[in-house]
Amino acid sequence: MKKIRTALAFFGALMLAAACNKKADFDYYYYDPEDYALLQQYLSLPDIPDDYTANFPTHLRNAGLFPRPVERDKAVLGRVLFYDKSLSKDGTVSCASCHKQELGFGDDVAFSRGVFDRSTERNSIALTSVSNFSAYYGTDLNGSQAIRFFWDNRAETAAEQSQASLTNPREMNMHMDEVVSAVQSQPYYAPLFKKAYGDDFVTANRVKESISNFVNAMGSYQSKFDAEAAKVTGFSAASYVNFAGFNVQQNRGLQIYQANCASCHSPIMGRPMLFNASNGLDAVTHPDDRGVGPVTNIPADEGTFKVPTLRNIALSAPYMHDGRFQTLEEVVDFYSTGIQAHPNLHSNLRNNGQPRRFNYSNEDKQALIAFxxxxxxxxxxxDQRFANPFKR
Amino acid sequence: MIVGNVQCSIFNQQCSMNREKRSLSSIPTKILCYTMLRLALLLFAFVFYAGQHACAQHFYYAPNSVHIPVLGQKGDGDAGVGMSWGSNYFAVEAAGVYSPKQHWAFMVNALTTTTGEVRRKEDVGTVIRFLELGLGAYQSFERGAGSIFAGVGQGNLFSHYGGGNFSQFTIRRYFVQPGLMYEDQMFRCGLALRLSRLSYPKGESSFDIDVNELNAIRKIEADAPFFLPELGLTGGIVIAPCVLAIQLASVFPDVPGLNFARFNMNLTLTYDFGLMRRVPSKSK
Structure with missing residues (x-):
């Protein structure tokens, strides 16, 4: 009897120990411990790199939008480069100085300040939805369907755009050789290059490619509009009205938008319907800023500018390529009654050849702004994946 | 041997050994003996072939052999060593059981297995070290014995993926193992069902490894502990006072996505303390 009791006690203890349902909790290592310790001295980067894959909702995929593949390690490196002020001539400016995350990667002044407090020449264009249209960047892939960067569409790719900003005398004012030297001089880049490229050899192309990966990952597809648009089952633009989750004013604004604005800016906030256009800001082309004209040397492009996406538009005041409008109210007022008879004014903004007058009521204006x-x-x-990684 | 990593060893025994003691003089018995020898050689060939051709680079669990002893009385026990090897793996198992009191026994089992050339730090593969202790009860029959053991084992599993990337886990397994063995003067076979609860109390892994490996590790982290029924089969020839047996342990059902080794087959040579006492009497 004693033996049986002993045996039962043994089995009981064993069962009790086995029943202790401790879940596994593993530690993961991505960087070499010494490398990560070095990174931690300067940067707040997760020990496991973030995944920069964008998961577009159905309505965007249906519209032919899909994110360009992003390489995680290159995006992480690009994130550091994007925020690194040592890549500018006077060490005061980074890409993020003019493209602030909280402002949709745009800026809140008409002209951002570059190195030596120089004024840039155009309003900082918001980058927050580059990923949305990334499949269309680059003429080699998309031919006539390609989308370009800058207000004057002069850059084909994010890499080209980054080089233009790094070397612009009013922005970061570097030569690419200087950029390479600056990167080489910072100890935290070696581990990041090793992960991204297998070695710590720094080249201008690698710098551009990494920034490009980071910028191409910037996506915007979780707005209230997207939440409602994702519920739409139809494929036609006419289906994107009267969203259940919108209030009356927002739906009225949506209706006005679809009727008057979507033909340029996209009914579903996909890629804009036009690459560039004149919206009649002025009656004549400003001689100091002829927009797309000098880039293409096509007369019809004189005085035209990129048609931007309106995603996160409420974050990126002031508006237009020269930041002339401080508020959305001013923008709507302009489109209501202020369009000028520029020679290249787009036909969407003409009525019998004359500048169109939408003549919105105050309620319409407020509804459009609410939308x-x-x-x-x-x-x-x-999103912390896109935040400033520097500790200093 | 692990995952189709089968095991083999030198087999050069002859059935004529201990002929008088085991009363093998009759013609039918001789035929049976040679049949058994052929069967054993065939199994040896299979084990060797499988070992050469089927082997995973990395795995995150491998069942050790299910040790099913034949015990008759106080003082009985056995001690054995099993081995398997192939082009890409090597495994050694040691097992022992001892009955300090009538109907009661304890057992110790150990496993070490290596795939690839991970013994050299820069190479790729997996190493497992595992030790378990069990306590149980047995009842002898006219030709064999029934037993039930329960216990706990713990080990370490280390995988190297190249480029300095690795994973390392502590594995712990609680088990209850009822089993049956048949034994006569020439032959021994048996089966057992090992009901295991497998957990991973600690683990660490490089993140920059093959995505399938990483997915397996993350699935283990998410899903552990696992309750695994494992089947143990053994069959061998008696060469008193030893037994040369092939042992097969199998996890069933399959556990996909975890990179578990499902099979372990090895060739084991066991010294049985009680065999010389039991076999003559049973052969009458």
Whole structure:
């Protein structure tokens, strides 16, 4: 009897120990411990790199949008480069100085300040939805369907765009050789290059490619508009009206938008319907800023500018290529009654050859503005994957 | 041997050994003996072939052999060593059981197995070290014995993926193992069902490894502990006072996505303390 009791006690203890349902909790290592310790001295980077894959909702995929593949390690490196002020001539400016995450990677002044407090020449264009249209960047892939960077569409790719900003005398004012030297001089880059490229050899092309990976990962697809658009089952633009999750004012604004604005800016906030256009800001082309004209040397492009996406538009005041409008109210007022008879004014903004007058009522204006606020993606502006990684 | 990593060893025994003691003089018995020898050689060939051709680079669990002893009385026990090897793996198992009191026994089992050339730090493969202790009860029959053991084992599993990337886990397994063995003067076979609870109390892994390996590790982290029924089969020839047996342990059902080795087959040579006492009497 004693033996049986002993045996039962043994089995009981064993069962009790076995029943202790401790879940596994593993540690993962991505960087060499010494490398990560070095990175931690300067940067707040997760020990496991973030995944920069964008998961577009169905309505965007249906519209032919899909994110360009992003290489995680290169995006992480690109993130550091994007925020690194040592890549500018006077060490005061980084890409992020003019492209602030909380502002949809745009800026809140008409002209951002570059090195030596120099004024840039155009309003900083918001980058927050580059990923949305990344499949269309680069003429080699998309031919006539390609989307370009800058207000004058002069850069084909994010890499080209980054080089233009790094070397612009009013922005970062570096030569690419100086950029390479600056990168080589910072100890935290060696581990990041090793992960991204297998060695720590720094080249201008690698710098551009990494920034390009980071910028191409900037996506905006979690706005209130997207949440409602994702519920739409139809494929036609006419289906994107009267969203259940919108209030009356927002739906009225949506209706006005679809009727009057979508033909340029896209009914579903996909890629803009036009690459560039004159919206009649002025009656004549400003001689100091002829827009796309000097880039293409096509007369019809004189005085035209990129047609931007309106995603996160509420974050990126002031508006237009020269930041002339401080608020969305001013923008709507302009489109209501202020369009000028520029020679290249787009036909969408003409009525019998004359500048169109939408003559919005105050209620219409407020409704349109209320709708434009539904395009703000708060997730994107707070996403830590895109935040400043520097501790200093 | 692990995952189709089968095991083999030198087999040069002859059935004529201990002929008088085991009363093998009759013609039918001789025929049976040679048949058994052929069967054993065939199994040896299979084990060797499988070992050469089927082997995973990395795995995150491998069942050790299910040790099913034949015990008759106080003082009985056995001690054995099993081995398997192939082009890409090597495994050694040691097992022992002892009955300090009638109907009661304890057992110790150990496993070490290596795939690839991970013994050299820069190479790729997996190493497992595992030790378990069990306590149980047995009842002898006219030709064999029934037993039930329960216990706990713990070990370490280290995988190297190249480029300095590795994973390392502590594995712990609680088990209850009822089993049956048949034994006569020439032959021994048996089966057992090992009901295991497998957990991973600690683990660490490089993140920059093959995505399938990483997915397996993350699935283990998410899903552990696992309750695994494992089947143990053994069959061998008696060469008193030893037994040369092939042992097969199999995890069933399959556990996909975890990179578990499902099979372990090895060739084991066991010294049985009680065999010389039991076999003559049973052969009458």
């Amino acid at each position: 434009l606020h539904t395009l703000t993606d708060d997730q994107a502006r707070k």
